[in-house]
Amino acid sequence: MSQVKSKHAGADMLELATFYVGEALCGIDILNIQEINKQIDVTVVPQSSDYVKGVLNLRGKIVSVIDLGEKIGLSPITAHKDNRNIIVNSHDEHIGLLVDRISDVMVADPSRIENPPANIGGIQGRYFEGVFKTDTSLIGILDIEEVLKE
């Protein structure tokens, strides 16, 4: 978190892009996100792990699309017109995270982010950097690197 904070030294606020994986509301620091798109028509890669949905062409780059639900131990994302691909950058590689639907961008005060509990909505705590409570909801802030571990 310290790293995230320092990025926002000026504003001192963290902007979270939030989305739903199943029923769980998750968030990622918006600065980690390359783009969000609707390209969910992927090329299936036979023999790959179950959580790899396939690959798609992102302006000439081959991007692996990962079913975020399956990856973090929930049920697979159900196909729906609201499904989105969140393209993040990890280890010099673009990776798409398939999520059920996108929610708002929230501004979070880093000082109000708490340590994650062992389990959020059926998702193991190790996938989270922390939790952020708003008046109405609880946002689990995903640790992208942990989520993307093979």
Added chain:
Amino acid sequence: MVFEDDETLRMYVDESLEHLSDIENDLLTIEEGGADIDEDLVNNVFRAAHSIKGGAGFMGLVVVKELAHNLENVLGMVRTRDMTPTPEIISILLKAFDRLHDLIENIHGSNDEDVSEHIENLITVTTGSLPEAEKDSVSSIVEIRHELSGTTFLVPQFDITQAKKQGKYIYIVEYDMIRDIQRKGKTPLDVISSLLNSGTIIDSRVDIDSVGTLDDDLPPKIPFKILFASIIDPDMAATLVDAPNENVYLVDNMMVSDTIIPIHETSGATVISVPARAMSVQKEAEPVRVQVEPVNVPVEKPVKQVIQDMADPMDVQDTKEEPRVVEGGGKGSQSSLRVNINLLDTLMTLAGELVLSRNQLMQGVSANNARATELSSQRIDMITSELQEAIMRTRMQPISNIFNKFTRVVRDLSKDLGKQIELFIEGKDVELDKTIIEAINDPLTHLVRNSVDHGIESPDIRMARKKPMTGKIVLKAFHEAGQVNIEIIDDGNGIDGDIIAGVSVKRGLITEQEKSQMSEKDKIGLIFLPGFSTAEQITDVSGRGVGMDVVKTNLDKLGGIIDIDSTVGVGTTFRIKLPLTLAIIPSQIVSIGSERYAIPQVNLDELLRIPAVQVKERIEKVGNADVVRLRGNLLPLLNLSELLDIEKTFIHPEDGRMHTDKRKTISDRRSRQLDEDAGEENKALEREHKAKRAPGDRRYRSASAINIAVVSAGNFKYGLVVDKLWDSEEIVVKPLGRHLSQCEGYAGATIMGDGKVALILDVASLARMGNLMTVSGKVMEKEGVKSKDIASDRSSLLLFRNAATEQFAAPLSLVERIERIQTKDIETVGGKRVIQYRGGTLPLHELSEVAKVKPLPEKDQHEVIVFKIAKKEVGLLVSPPVDAVEVDLNIDATTLKQPGIMGSIIVGDFTTLMVDMFDIVKILNPDWFFERESLTKKTKKTPENVTLLFAEDSAFFRNQVKGFFEDEGFKVLAAEDGSKAWDLLVEFADEISGVVTDLEMPVMDGFELSKRIKTSELYSHLPVIALTSLASEADMKKGLKSGIDSYEIKLDREQLVSVVKRFVLK
């Protein structure tokens, strides 16, 4: 105090590496020349060392400077012919240059490196060739002091003496980094290189001390001082060195203190590679003015002996340095690349045109002008291809980059191993993609080492084998069929397949049984198996655990293919085929369901489509594996959808919808079971099943034909069954992400024209996944054995009709061509039908003229099968469909035999009449054969007094072929198999003057029979002619080995008779 300016340092490193890149070969050429010194070459090397030294002084790279300096000394003496470059000296130079190369590659750590060993060696070499009196000068340093400028240089006395000897003046030139260099828009390296044009730099230094600290005012100047030796007159000097007159000082003898400071502490100890800090300390202190006797250098030893003594420690060092020499190219993959300026201009122009075309396209689109859009899209298409090509060219590097290195590798290795080897390099200019050049470095090095170590024999063995003492290795690169071929040819030992196979059995890589079934080439190919090394004792050179399997894996990764040809005692050829580039590869697109896959063209042998009706005949099942018959060979099949676990689907012809295919394997539907256990019960079931099939069964539709891409992974082939075959396309290879790295079977991905991603298949991995690699030999061999039992002779037949209801066949081997003619073009001349054809007349016949068959229907056009009989062409009018099939020749030679018809055979559920073209021609044109008979009369022997032994298991062929010979007048002894033939041979040995044998026979086959005949003393003179229905290359080879004189096709009567006559009646 390493110079901190990164830009300058990088330039220096780049430049120095470039200087060093050619040195190796130059030195080797110098070595070859021996006492006959090529001055230009020596100058080259000398200048390289010198420039490196010059720059190093400026950068504060003391160790580099020291080493370069000593190298320069030796080279200077070679240049002045004070020293003859013996191989020993060159070795020392080479190693020192290697070290220098290392230092420069790791420039930042260079000052902490210890190079004393090299320096010592170099000094020993230098002093060894010096006159006695001057020997001390190398190891002593003198102080040059210039009071006015406050400059002190500590330089070896040797340099001063050498310079003076050459009549040079010594100057101290002082530049101001700011005023004289920076403001004039120059770099320090420019200054150094311009100085090098007119003289030599003995020492150089940036006087940082005089700059002061940050607290002081801005420094007035940063002095850069150079001790410079040149033949330029003092009054010219200032102009030439481009420095203010008052900053150029001539060093006279007064300034050179007679103080001699020894470099060596004690005899044989390491040289003090005076580090920068020490230098400054020394400078601050009062110069030591004590005379010290130099007792350090072993002057009394003649140089030869010195070198001998050095040999030992050098060998030790050799082993630890060896890998570096070899891997140098691999690890140091450059991050920058030199590009021809013309090429860059071309790229610029193309980029410009691309922009223009884009503008046109945008205009066209916005104005909705279809014509303009089309035009500009064409332009963009063209420009893109050109751009692609030009960019590719920037990545192309000559293969000499790695080839040149091998001169050294071979030289060093052969010396170590006490062998004499000459390396010939051909095709240095062949260009390859940079990445490939880098990647083949290691495999090639391994192969060359292998040739040196295991290939070429030691001189005494070569002598004993009556080969030239000096072994020969040829390294060859050339373009062929859009690929780069590299060959490594040696005239050494060769590889003994049997030994390889023996070792493989011992290591459990193959079984004894597999071994016995392997061809020589397959056996040699075993060295590519992981865990294989034949080196009986592990030498330093090979056998470090890196085996040929690594070579193969590396080449596989590049999409390359390696192949070995070897003859024991004669030599070995390694043949490597590589794609020109890795980035864009031509590929065959195939699909399973809705997903497309790309198979790189290098791996693709051919495409095979088996029509639904033939699937039953051509695809068979052995154990669990499907195999297809392809030109007489069995090809294992892998079903891509099964392999990748893709749900098989098909589009049902009735409802047009996608259905899941329930069949487990291809052979599930209609192929015969080769399984011996399949008893009567199964067959009955099958019959029943067949009866149930309606003629319109989906499985017989063209859509359910099987598409096979025949691919080869190395020297192993298999068929990949796919749903659909598409076009061949040039694809751009893109890597797959890390989450897919565990998926085998893919070499990457590519983007198709519609923007979707297609995976690129890795055929070698697929074969492994399908367990083909390990068992392939087994499956194929076993299959071969089995099919031999079941299949009788297979032969290619041409099927055609006469009347629409009757099917006929003729051996394809007799057919020249098939033509379609217009009925109106047929002329009737002299009671015979002819057609003008290719400038001549072609006689036309139809079957009903000879045989009792229904007449040909009247039509506007006819198919004509052109046969060549008795060296004349004759056309047979037939009706379509004309088709070629490969069938078992189970000919019934009695039931339907009549003039012009040999017999009958069942092809595709039709009774088919086999046409006997000879008979037809004989009946219609009996005079054609007279000529031939009169010819044979002229020879001394006539067929009448010649007896042939003929072995053939099929009764039909036995009678047929026997008939051919008897028609010619030969006496024929026929046998049913090889063993009976042998008995006859023994019995009638005196009469028999030739043997004609079928190859595949029970009890004893044709190979065995001919081997027996050829190895026996009594009968080895007899010509053996093999009859075969399908002559595969492997059979030919096998046949030649067993001594077969000639191969003939069974039903090619003409040819067979003439060959037999040639052999028997000579």
